[in-house]
Amino acid sequence: MKIGVFDSGAGGLTVAKSLIEQPLSKEIIYYGDTARVPYGTKDSNTIIRYALEAIEFFNNFDIDLLITACNTVSAYALPSMREKAKYPIYGVIEPGIWALNKKLSNKDAKILIIATRATINSARYQDELKELGYKNINAIQTGMLVPIVEEGILEGRVLEEMLHYYFKDIKTPDAIILGCTHFPLISKAIKSYFNNNPILIHSGEAIVEYLHNKNYKSLENTPTINIYASDNVQGLREIANKWL
Ligand code: DGL
Numbered sequence: 001m002k003i004g005v006f007d008s009g010a011g012g013l014t015v016a017k018s019l020i021e022q023p024l025s026k027e028i029i030y031y032g033d034t035a036r037v038p039y040g041t042k043d044s045n046t047i048i049r050y051a052l053e054a055i056e057f058f059n060n061f062d063i064d065l066l067i068t069a070c071n072t073v074s075a076y077a078l079p080s081m082r083e084k085a086k087y088p089i090y091g092v093i094e095p096g097i098w099a100l101n102k103k104l105s106n107k108d109a110k111i112l113i114i115a116t117r118a119t120i121n122s123a124r125y126q127d128e129l130k131e132l133g134y135k136n137i138n139a140i141q142t143g144m145l146v147p148i149v150e151e152g153i154l155e156g157r158v159l160e161e162m163l164h165y166y167f168k169d170i171k172t173p174d175a176i177i178l179g180c181t182h183f184p185l186i187s188k189a190i191k192s193y194f195n196n197n198p199i200l201i202h203s204g205e206a207i208v209e210y211l212h213n214k215n216y217k218s219l220e221n222t223p224t225i226n227i228y229a230s231d232n233v234q235g236l237r238e239i240a241n242k243w244l
Contacts, residue, residue, distance in 0.1 A: 001025040001216075003223075004063040006054045009037030010150065010239045011181025012069030015092065017244050018204030019067070020223060024216050028225040029061050030240075035231035039072040040116020040143050040180070047118060051077035055084045057228070063087055065216075067207060071115055071179050075122035092203035095210035096177055097128045100201050104175050107132075112170065112198070113139040114190075115179030116146065125179055138173070142166050142180070149182040152242075155189055163193045175199040185243070 003025040005016050009032045016030050031054060033039075039047050051073045058066060066089045068074050068081070074091025081089050100111070111134055113125045120141045129137050144162060153159050172194045178184055184202045191200055212218065225244070229236040 001064045002027045002029065002062060004028075004058045004061065004066040005030045005069050006051075006058070006066060006073065007032050007069040007181055008039040008050075008072065009034045009229075010236055010243075011146070013240055013243045014181055014184040014202075015067060015069035015204040015207060016225060016240075018202075018208045020225065020244060022208045023219040023221065023223050024208065024211055025064070025223050026219065026221070028223050029058070029063060030225055030227045031057050032227075032229045032236050034229040034233075034236055038116065038143070038146055039070060040118045040146065042072075042118060044076045044118070044122075047072060048077045048080050051081050052084060055081055058085075065090070068092065069181055069203065071181065071203065072118045075119045075124045090207060090211070092207055093124050093128070093179075095206040096179070096201050096203055097125065097132070098210055098213075099206035100129075100175055100177060100199075101132055103199055103201075106174070107134050108136060109134070109174035110136045110171065111138070111175050111177065112173035113137065113177045113179050114142045114145075114166070114183060115139070115177075116143045117141045119179050125177060138170065140166060140170075142183075145186065146180065146182050149185050154185055159186060159189050160193070163189060167193055173198050175201065177201045178203065 068091045074093045078091050120139050176198045227237050
């Protein structure tokens with residue numbers, strides 16, 4: 001099996017990493033739209049247009065399944081993408097909610113969603129959680145964490161200041177949905193800000209578990225990953241060497 005992974009840029013490598021650690025395919029084709037990242041500040045029409053162009057990119061490869069690692073794309077573009085593609089497409093929002101629901105049975109639990117402006121404004125996470133009966137949902141836009149991670153700042157004062165800026169008025173949640181591809185890379189700092197108490201939901205781990213549940217079988221061997229980008233592919237490959 002060949003799995004395509006699409007993201008607005010480098011962040012989706014956190015999802016690719018889970019697919020490498022718990023292989024479901026022999027091959028991964030990763031495409032990051034590095035020329036146009038970030039998507040999280042764009043409006044829905046633009047996000048859908050870019051996502052449909054990614055489908056055209058994947059037409060060059062004979063993929064069996066496409067994973068949209070980007071939460072922002074998952075929030076807006078899946079129905080339009082599915083109309084254009086011959087293979088199944090999964091986003092990361094539904095798997096994230098599914099994973100949370102398995103871990104957190106108390107519907108009064110305090111849930112914090114952190115994501116880009118576009119993902120939060122779509123209310124996809126919030127609406128699906130409400131539908132499942134969760135009552136204490138707090139959703140905040142934390143888009144400035146994206147460039148910080150892209151700068152390779154994964155710990156230390158700058159990151160801690162930024163976390164304080166976003167979290168200072170927030171009571172320790174029971175669970176945090178890392179609703180953005182980049183945030184697993186700073187999950188240690190996020191968890192430690194709240195004294196290591198909250199459960200964290202990571203899109204990559206969630207999608208692998210979700211696909212297992214849909215009967216996609218685990219493989220023994222580590223898959224090969226081929227990385228493509230709309231700009232500076234060499235730069236993305238270097239980031240992949242660091243992150244994967
Ligand atoms: N990949 C995006 C997401 O998960 C974050 C970066 C961006 O804004 O494009 O929402």
